Amino acid sequence: MKVRGTKLSHDEFMNKVISVDHHPEIEYAWATGIAISKFLEGLKQGKIYGAKCNDCNRVVCPPRIFCEECFSPMVEYVELPDTGVVNTFSLAYIRTDASRREKPEIPAVIDIDGTTLTPSGFLHLLDENISHDEIKVGMKVKAVWKPENERTGSITDIMYFTKMEE
Amino acid sequence: MKNRKVGIVSVGLTKFMRRAKETPKELAYYAAKTALDEAGITRRDVDAAIIGSAPDAFDGVHQKHEYLTDGAGGVNLPTMRGYVGGGTGVFSPIQGWYSIASGMHDVVLVTTEEKMSSVLPSAQAAFNTIFDNMIERPLGPNLVWIFALEMRRYMETYGIPKEHIAAVSVKNKGNALDHPSAMLGQKLTIEDVLNSEVLAEPVHLLDISPVADGAVSFVMMSEEKIKEFGISLDDVAWVEGVGWNVDTTMWTNRDLSYPKYVEKAAKQAYTMAGQKDHSPETLRKWLSFAEPYDPFNYKELHHLEGLQLFEKGKAPLAAYEGVTARDGDFPVTPSGGLLGVGNPIAAAAGMKVAEVYLQLTGKAEKRQIPKDVTRGLAQAWGDLMQVGTVIILKGGRVE
C-alpha cells in the first residue's frame, strides 16, 4: 500500500508556501450556573462549599445541583474546611505557548477534607516556595487566600495551597 | 434480533507529518481512495460514509464533518461524524459496524482525519479549550499538566519506577521505524528517555507523542456483500466485539490511578465477542496482541490494565521485561503507536485499528508479528480523561 502526503518543514510552512491567515476575535462570558455560582460566592467569603446527595450520602466538591450517579437533586450545600490532601501534583516547566519556566509552577489536585465516600476536590496550585523534596502525594495542605478586598468570586481567590505544619 | 456479521476488507493510510501541505479534505481523499482501491471497489459501491475527527478548534473550520464530506467520499450519501475526542478513531469503525450490523447499510467507508498544524503557535492553544471553563481555565492549565497529574497518581499508587514506563517509549518509537507512515521512528535507550527534557515532572519530552497531520480510512462490509464482491477471506478481519464508555468530566473527583471507563468498554467488547472469562491470563491467550492508546508512554500501561490484560500496577514491569515487544509473549503496539508513528488525534487511533487489520491479514510487512495471529484489539481514549473505546477483530478464516 502506498502512503501519500507532502511534508512541509517549519520554514517552508511559514515562509515559502502560500497560506491564508485568520485571527478570529471571539470573546465568551459564562454565567456560572446555580452550583458553581454558590461555590465562587463562597470563595469570595473565604469558604469552600461542597454538596451532599441524600441518596448515596456522599459529600462532593465542587458542588453541583444534581448527583451524576443517582441523578437526584443535591439540595444541601455543605461548608467544608479550607484544608485537604494532595491527591497528585506536578512540577510544570512548560507554558501553554510551549515556552519554558525557569522555576516550575506546581499544579495539584487537592482532595478537600470533609468530602466523603471517595475524596473529591479540584485542580489548583501549590505554594512555589515549598521545597520540592517535601512535596508528596498525601501531604496535608491549607488554602492561602487573597486579602478579602481583592477577592472577586474566582478560583484564584485562593492564591495557592501550602503545606500544613504537623 | 441477531446482529449481522461485519468485516473490514481494506484500509488506507497517508503519511503522518508534522506539517502537511495537503488540506484536511485532501488528506481524507488520499486515505479514502487508497482504501477503496485496496478493496477493489469504487465510491459508487458505497452506501454510507462515516467521518471521525477531533476538535474543530485545530482546523479553525467549524462543523468540520461537513467540510470533510467530499474528501471522505460522502457526498450525497448518508454521512455522519461521531466525535469522542481522542477516542474517536476507534469509535468511527464502531459506528461503521453498527450501521452494517443493524441491516441499515452494506458497504460503509469510514475515514478518520486530523490536521493539527494549522493552529498557531501550537496545538496547545486549541487543547486548552477542553478544560473546565469556570474553575480550571483561570488557573492557566495546559494539556501536559493533566497527564503529569494522572501519571504521578498512577506511579504513586503502585510504586512504579520511571524506568519501566520509559521502556514503552523505547519499544514503540523503535517499532515505528518499520511503519511507512511514521514520523518519529527512533532507536532509543531507556536512559535517553529518562534524560530528555523535563516538561512537567514526571513527564519528559520523550514520554510524549508528537502532534501530526494525517488520515486513515477503512472499507467495512456485510458478510453478504463480501461474498457478492468475491473478496477473499484472507483479506477480511471480522468485527467480533465493540465497546465504549464515558465517565464524568469532573476528572478531579475520580480515581486517576485506574481507567474504570476503559474496563467497562473492554468488558462490553469481550462479552459481545463471547469471551466471558476476563482474567488477564485467559485474555492474553485469547487475544494474539493489542494496540492500546499511547499518547503518553504511561497511558499504554494504564490502558493495558483497564483492558484487563494485566493486573493493576503490573503492566510496567511486563513492558520493561520485554513481554510486550513485537516478538514478546504478548505483543503490544507493534505499529509503533502514537509515540512513534505520530498522533493526529482521530487518525492516530484509526491507525491502530488499521494495524490490527494489517496484522490479522498478514499485510504488516516488516512489522508482522513473528507468530500466528488470530485475534487483536485496538483501544482509544480521550476527552478529559474520560472516554474508552474498544474494538476486537479476528482473522477472516478464524472460527
Ligand SMILES: [Zn+2]
Ligand atoms: Zn448520589
